[in-house]
Amino acid sequence: xxxxxxxIVLLNLLAACASQKPQETAATPxxxxxxxxxxxxxxxxxxxxxxxxxxxxxxxxxxSVYYPFDVSEVQDADxxxxxxxxxxxxxxxxxxxxxxxxxDERGSNEYNxxxxxxxADGVKKMLELGGAKSAQLDSVSYGEEKPxxxxxxxxSWAKNRxxxxxYAK
Amino acid sequence: xxxxRCGVLGLLMLxxxxxxxxxxxxxxxxxxxxxxxxxxxxxxGDEKLGLAIGEVVSGDLQRSGLFRLVDPLGKSPHAPxxxxxxxxxxxxxxxxxxxxxxxQANGRVEARFRLLDVVKKVELIGQAVSANDGQLRAVGxxxxxxxxxxxxxxxxxxxxxxxxxxxxxRQFSLIVADSDGYNEQVVLSQHxxxxxxxxxxxxxxxxxxxxxxxxxxxxVQSLYTNQRKVLADFRGSNSAxxxxxxxxxxxxxxxxxxxxxxxxxxxxxSDLHRVSNGSGIDTEPNFSPDGQALLFTSDRxxxxxxxxxxxxxxxxxxxTFGGGTSYSPRYSPDGKSxxxxxxxxxxxxxxxxxxxxxxxxxxxxGGWEKKPTFAxxxxxILFASEARGRxxxxxxxxxxxxxxxxxxxxxxxxxxxxxxxx
Numbered sequence: 339x340x341x342x343x344x345x346i347v348l349l350n351l352l353a354a355c356a357s358q359k360p361q362e363t364a365a366t367p368x369x370x371x372x373x374x375x376x377x378x379x380x381x382x383x384x385x386x387x388x389x390x391x392x393x394x395x396x397x398x399x400x401x402s403v404y405y406p407f408d409v410s411e412v413q414d415a416d417x418x419x420x421x422x423x424x425x426x427x428x429x430x431x432x433x434x435x436x437x438x439x440x441x442d443e444r445g446s447n448e449y450n451x452x453x454x455x456x457x458a459d460g461v462k463k464m465l466e467l468g469g470a471k472s473a474q475l476d477s478v479s480y481g482e483e484k485p486x487x488x489x490x491x492x493x494s495w496a497k498n499r500x501x502x503x504x505y506a507k
Numbered sequence: 508x509x510x511x512r513c514g515v516l517g518l519l520m521l522x523x524x525x526x527x528x529x530x531x532x533x534x535x536x537x538x539x540x541x542x543x544x545x546x547x548x549x550x551x552g553d554e555k556l557g558l559a560i561g562e563v564v565s566g567d568l569q570r571s572g573l574f575r576l577v578d579p580l581g582k583s584p585h586a587p588x589x590x591x592x593x594x595x596x597x598x599x600x601x602x603x604x605x606x607x608x609x610x611q612a613n614g615r616v617e618a619r620f621r622l623l624d625v626v627k628k629v630e631l632i633g634q635a636v637s638a639n640d641g642q643l644r645a646v647g648x649x650x651x652x653x654x655x656x657x658x659x660x661x662x663x664x665x666x667x668x669x670x671x672x673x674x675x676x677r678q679f680s681l682i683v684a685d686s687d688g689y690n691e692q693v694v695l696s697q698h699x700x701x702x703x704x705x706x707x708x709x710x711x712x713x714x715x716x717x718x719x720x721x722x723x724x725x726x727v728q729s730l731y732t733n734q735r736k737v738l739a740d741f742r743g744s745n746s747a748x749x750x751x752x753x754x755x756x757x758x759x760x761x762x763x764x765x766x767x768x769x770x771x772x773x774x775x776x777s778d779l780h781r782v783s784n785g786s787g788i789d790t791e792p793n794f795s796p797d798g799q800a801l802l803f804t805s806d807r808x809x810x811x812x813x814x815x816x817x818x819x820x821x822x823x824x825x826x827t828f829g830g831g832t833s834y835s836p837r838y839s840p841d842g843k844s845x846x847x848x849x850x851x852x853x854x855x856x857x858x859x860x861x862x863x864x865x866x867x868x869x870x871x872x873g874g875w876e877k878k879p880t881f882a883x884x885x886x887x888i889l890f891a892s893e894a895r896g897r898x899x900x901x902x903x904x905x906x907x908x909x910x911x912x913x914x915x916x917x918x919x920x921x922x923x924x925x926x927x928x929x
Contacts, residue, residue: 408810408832446834446848446877447702447922448747449804449811451716451723452760452767452788455744459762478722479744483700490875 390426391505397422403461405499407444410456412464420461423503424468427475435470437461437477438502440484442495447481454479454501461501535570536910542575543658546600550618551585551607556643560608560618563647567665567687568654570902571887572909587621587630595625602631602658608646615639618646622654631657644689664882668926669889670694670704670713671900675918681715683730686882686925688900688913694728695735705748706926707774714738714748714757725759727774738776749792751818758782758792758801769803771818782820793837793845794818802826802836802845813847813860826860827867833858835878839905840885846870848877848890857890857903870907878921881905883928891921 390396403416412420427433439454439461458477465475487494545568549561568574577600584590585607595603606620617637624631632653638645645666652663664686673680681695681704695701699718706713714727720737723744728735739745743762750757757774760767761781769783769792783789787807794801798818805814808825811832816823827833831851838845839859849858854873860866875893882889885905892901894912898919902911913920 408806443875444850444853445811445832446791446804448760448791449788449806449834451702451744451746452762452790455762456766456788459743459766477743480700480718481702481723483702483718 398426401503401505402500403503404496405457405501407442407495407499408453409499410453410460412460417464420464420503421468424465424470427465427471428469431471431474434474434476434506435465436504436506437465437475438504439477439479439481440486440498440500440502441482442498443482443485443490444495445482447483451479451481451483454481457501461503534912534914535572536912537908538572538575542573543602544575544577544600545602545604545654545658546577546579546595546598548579548583548585548603548605550605550620551583552609556608556610556616558643558647560643560647560650561604563644564604564651564654567648567651567663570687570911571655572904572911573655573659587623590623592623592625592628600625602654604650604654606650610640611637616643616646618650620650622657644685648685648687661886662884662928664884664887664925664928666929667883668710669900669923670706670926671891671923672701672704672921673915673918674700674898674921678918680918681713683713683926688915694730694733702922703747704922704924705750706924707750708752708754708927710927710929712774714750716746716748738772738774739770739779747790747792749794751794752796752798758794760790760792769801782818783816783823784820789814791835795838796840796842802838804834804836813845826865829867837880839881840883846879846881846888848879857888859888859905868907870903870905871910876901878923880923880925882925889923889925891923 391398397419400419403412403419437458439458441450441454458479462475462477466472485498487497547561547565549559553560565576569576577598582594584605603623603625604620606618608618611617615637617635619635621630622632634653636646636649648665651665655663667686668683669686670683673682677698679697679701680693681701682691683694684691694713697719702716704713704715711731712727712729714725716723717726720740723746724740725738725745725748726735727738739759739761741761741763745759745761747760748757756771759770759772761770766786767788767790768781769789770779770781772779785807787805789803789805791804792801800815801818802813802815804811811834812825813827813833813836814823815826831849834848836845836847844859844861846859849856855876856869856873857871857876857879858867858869877891879888879890887902887904889900889902892899898921900913900920900923
């Protein structure tokens with residue numbers, strides 16, 4: 339019985355992967371600088387964008403912003419990161435990002451789900467101020483359900499209080 | 508985008524309830540102020556059934572903290588005529604349970620039991636309890652309920668069920684089990700988080716939050732057919748489902764119009780309307796037993812605290828004050844108090860507060876203790892705790908005297924909720 343259930347789960351996962359692919363490939367040709375850019379049309383500028391997002395030295399390489407406990411406003415130290423992504427999204431309207439808010443485990447699971455959503459929505463708002471369009475942005479919260487660090491200490495909590503800026507491939 | 512994923516959801520619905528073989532390990536800490544001494548004699552005929560019903564009854568009564576079990580010391584009467592009251596008076600027992608159990612021709616199991624008052628030498632209960640062959644434990648729980656009610660004056664809750672989420676690595680399972688943690692059934696199992704299970708008042712359905720669509724969405728699932736449907740899947744987060752006492756409405760928390768706010772809807776998804784306002788977070792709604800008011804968590808005053816408001820909206824009143832923050836309120840079944848999680852000095856405390864006096868009482872020493880929920884009789888509170896580095900289920904009597912830890916076989920147990928009375 340158990341084995342059957344597990345294989346159904348696996349099938350579902352496979353199905354999930356399979357069904358999501360078409361959406362991704364549909365989006366890729368338009369948005370991927372690698373595919374669209376070569377040689378002529380966007381030449382140097384596309385190359386630059388591509389580099390900027392993939393360049394580990396670029397500020398755009400930073401994809402997470404962090405918060406103090408029970409705070410959802412983007413901190414001054416992280417504002418340049420969010421502003422840089424806003425500018426990038428403004429210049430690359432085909433790119434989309436998913437903003438994923440997370441929290442440490444202090445507070446209830448439901449309160450943290452709400453707090454994580456407010457964190458993600460705060461980043462979203464700041465990206466919009468920077469010129470990104472609402473349609474490029476999706477904000478979700480994982481609350482305290484997907485911790486990066488799982489110990490009951492500030493070392494883990496600090497890592498878990500964040501919003502991730504995830505670009506669609 | 509959402510449509511493309513419906514096919515995936517359809518497949519996920521195939522997940523059937525499977526019985527897990529996990530057995531809980533239970534530890535009891537503390538004792539009631541006054542414990543009633545009782546003796547449970549092993550039932551005649553139970554050696555043929557593979558389960559000692561008397562032990563199920565004894566375990567239930569012991570865990571309540573209100574009884575002291577007196578060993579029968581080899582005496583094994585099964586009928587009143589076989590009872591020599593003097594034997595039992597000498598041991599200090601006040602009540603004696605005896606009986607027989609056996610399989611019926613129709614495949615059911617029937618126990619005939621009697622509860623005898625050892626002091627007055629009278630019969631307090633004489634009753635037959637039956638169940639399907641596979642539900643021997645249910646017979647024991649029912650007998651324990653009858654004994655508990657006769658001797659304490661309160662309804663027993665041993666026949667009720669609980670629901671919780673078990674997390675093992677990336678695997679999340681929604682579990683329904685007997686109130687003692689046995690007889691686990693997996694309602695849903697997946698690699699995305701599951702949160703906030705909520706029982707319908709008749710015990711037939713669970714509402715819960717699942718992240719299977721990539722974000723928090725509210726689902727409702729029948730525990731009889733396993734059929735499930737999406738109740739709320741708007742942009743952002745959809746969460747914190749709560750049923751009204753008559754089962755005709757659900758409160759949910761949505762961010763579709765901005766920050767987390769409380770909305771009401773019918774179980775079929777119709778008549779969705781918002782009942783809380785303002786810019787802060789409002790979440791974890793819980794209906795009063797009369798259905799007229801909601802308790803909820805809000806940070807509208809600057810930190811997370813418990814608030815009260817009329818069910819259809821209106822001026823909210825702050826209920827918790829002082830240092831620290833408070834979360835996850837739930838009404839007591841009599842509506843006179845509520846239980847909640849209080850976070851102070853880095854520790855979570857399971858606490859109750861009386862509506863009339865405003866007096867707050869901490870029932871635990873503090874730790875990683877979350878999400879308290881009353882048993883239907885109001886005498887026990889179930890919550891998520893932690894011991895030996897694992898998430899466990901725990902109960903505390905509403906007077907704070909008796910605590911119980913229940914260890915699942917593996918993984919972290921979290922998000923428990925006590926089901927309705929049977």
